[in-house]
Amino acid sequence: MSVKTRQQLRAARHDRVRKNVIGSTERPRLSVFRSLKHISAQIIDDSTGTTIASASTYEKDGGKGNAEGAKIVGQRLAERAKAAGVSKVVFDRGGNRYHGRVAALADGARDGGLEF
Numbered sequence: 001m002s003v004k005t006r007q008q009l010r011a012a013r014h015d016r017v018r019k020n021v022i023g024s025t026e027r028p029r030l031s032v033f034r035s036l037k038h039i040s041a042q043i044i045d046d047s048t049g050t051t052i053a054s055a056s057t058y059e060k061d062g063g064k065g066n067a068e069g070a071k072i073v074g075q076r077l078a079e080r081a082k083a084a085g086v087s088k089v090v091f092d093r094g095g096n097r098y099h100g101r102v103a104a105l106a107d108g109a110r111d112g113g114l115e116f
Contacts, residue, residue: 014095021092022046030077030089030116032105034096038065041077041105043089053080070101071108078112091116 004012023029023046032041040056055077056062062076063069081089089109096102110116 010095012095013097017092017095021090023090023092027088027090028052028086029092030109030114031092032094032096032102034094034101035065039070039073039101039105041073041109043077043081043084043086052084052086053077055080065101067101067104070104071111074105074108074110075112077105078109078114082113087113088115 021029023044025045025047028043028045030041030043032039038057040054040058042054043052044050045052055073057065057069057073063072081087091106093102098106106116
């Protein structure tokens, strides 16, 4: 019996999510990356492979990597997406569970005006 590590389980979830979540020009993909201390998100047009907007807690005044910081990152990303002309996105949680910081980032993006 082989026991899978936490990283292997996350990678399997990520592959499962990415099979169904594809960004287009009309609805780009909002991709989330979560580390132990920080969280970052970017809006990606998969048809051209370009990043339209991004935000993270690595930035100056980006907040901490906790749930409040994640909500700030989501709101900042929504502002930048609106400036780039994007209002609808498809959410890619990156293999992370939709809970805690990932959910806070999504709520912040919704509060900022993004639809998904």
